[in-house]
Amino acid sequence: MLETYTDFMIFEVKDNGEHSKLDISEEGFCQNNGNNVLQSLKALIIVKEELRRIYLWKGNSSSVRRKFIASRVASELQRELMNSSSFHRCKIVSVDQGDEPKEFLTTFGFQKVPIVIGNDVPIIHHTANIEEPLQSESKHVQNRQVKYKENKELSNHTKNIPSYENLKKTQKTHEILEKVLRTKPPDNYTRKNILVGNNILYGEVIKKADVFNNRFEEKGWEVISSFPIEIVEIEESRLHIHINKELGKIEAIEILEKTHTYENLIEEQNNVEFEKWTVKQLKQFCRENNLKILSSYRKADLIRLVVNFTSLQK
Numbered sequence: 200m201l202e203t204y205t206d207f208m209i210f211e212v213k214d215n216g217e218h219s220k221l222d223i224s225e226e227g228f229c230q231n232n233g234n235n236v237l238q239s240l241k242a243l244i245i246v247k248e249e250l251r252r253i254y255l256w257k258g259n260s261s262s263v264r265r266k267f268i269a270s271r272v273a274s275e276l277q278r279e280l281m282n283s284s285s286f287h288r289c290k291i292v293s294v295d296q297g298d299e300p301k302e303f304l305t306t307f308g309f310q311k312v313p314i315v316i317g318n319d320v321p322i323i324h325h326t327a328n329i330e331e332p333l334q335s336e337s338k339h340v341q342n343r344q345v346k347y348k349e350n351k352e353l354s355n356h357t358k359n360i361p362s363y364e365n366l367k368k369t370q371k372t373h374e375i376l377e378k379v380l381r382t383k384p385p386d387n388y389t390r391k392n393i394l395v396g397n398n399i400l401y402g403e404v405i406k407k408a409d410v411f412n413n414r415f416e417e418k419g420w421e422v423i424s425s426f427p428i429e430i431v432e433i434e435e436s437r438l439h440i441h442i443n444k445e446l447g448k449i450e451a452i453e454i455l456e457k458t459h460t461y462e463n464l465i466e467e468q469n470n471v472e473f474e475k476w477t478v479k480q481l482k483q484f485c486r487e488n489n490l491k492i493l494s495s496y497r498k499a500d501l502i503r504l505v506v507n508f509t510s511l512q513k
Contacts, residue, residue: 208246209236210276212269214262218244229307239296242269244276246289247306250370253277253289254303259296287377372399375450376420379441384455388437391456393420473502481505 207225212218221236228236228245236243239260246253255273257266273291281288294303299311375395384390393401401420439453473481481501485492490504 206246206248208244210244210246210272212242212244212265212272214265214268216268218269218272225307229309233307233309237296242266244269244273246276246280248280248287248289250306251287251289251373252302252306253280253291254294255291256294257296372396375441376401379451379453380420382439382441384439384453385437387458388455389458390453391436392423392454394452394454395450473505476502476505 207228209221209223209228210218211221223236237256237258239258241256241258242261242265243256243258244253245256253273253276255269257269277289277291292300292303294300297311299309304310372395376393379393379395380390390403395401400423402423404419404421406417406419407414433454437455437457439455440449441451441453442448443450476484478498478501481498482492484490484505485501488508490508492501492504496504
């Protein structure tokens with residue numbers, strides 16, 4: 200699709216499937232609240248690689264066909280950018296004119312984009328700011344109360360909009376996470392959790408989907424936002440501390456969990472007593488060797504079961 204990739208790009212999509220890159224900078228795009236480009240008849244694809252976003256802009260008056268084609272072009276562009284070594288995977292975010300996400304407005308410093316008829320006639324309802332000469336004092340008081348309420352609502356709305364700095368921090372957090380994931384854990388260890396910065400904890404998740412009777416699984420890492428307990432005890436784990444030497448600070452801490460297969464458990468049993476194993480390790484050993492575990496079994500029962508089994512293997 201492209202010969203040259205840049206961090207900021209805008210493409211206009213036509214009904215016939217053609218799409219072309221607009222010759223405009225990000226600064227030019229942000230001028231005049233974006234009205235020079237964001238028009239009702241258009242469907243646009245806006246790439247902001249710095250934030251790993253592909254915004255799919257859909258004008259209020261653009262045809263259904265154009266919106267559909269724009270969605271397909273955005274997916275093709277996403278794949279092409281992923282194949283470029285200098286680009287990350289960009290998330291596609293749908294943006295409907297008049298109902299723009301806060302993230303989109305904040306990124307480019309926009310207010311709500313007005314609906315535009317044709318090329319340049321915005322539909323904006325203005326309220327006259329001319330006081331009638333004979334307006335009563337009670338009317339003045341009512342107007343001031345309404346104005347105060349509007350200003351208060353606007354202030355509360357602004358507080359809820361994430362700042363550009365927060366978006367940059369989120370982007371930096373993702374970069375550190377990917378940097379950590381590119382390192383290989385030691386042998387016989389797997390990643391359990393990753394702590395990035397001061398208080399952002401990631402855990403591995405597995406997403407499953409059925410597509411045309413085929414089962415697909417995709418592993419990924421997501422932020423853990425809720426905790427069932429206040430204090431966590433870490434057993435049989437190892438910590439890896441990732442340090443940014445240039446900045447002289449800790450970027451992330453990995454919590455690594457030791458994997459116990461049948462082979463390495465047998466190898467270690469001469470040096471480690473079974474009594475020192477955790478219940479989780481004992482149960483894992485039993486499952487891997489098809490040993491039946493009764494619901495009434497306590498740790499002592501599990502140890503006896505494992506000891507009996509291993510003695511028969513010698």
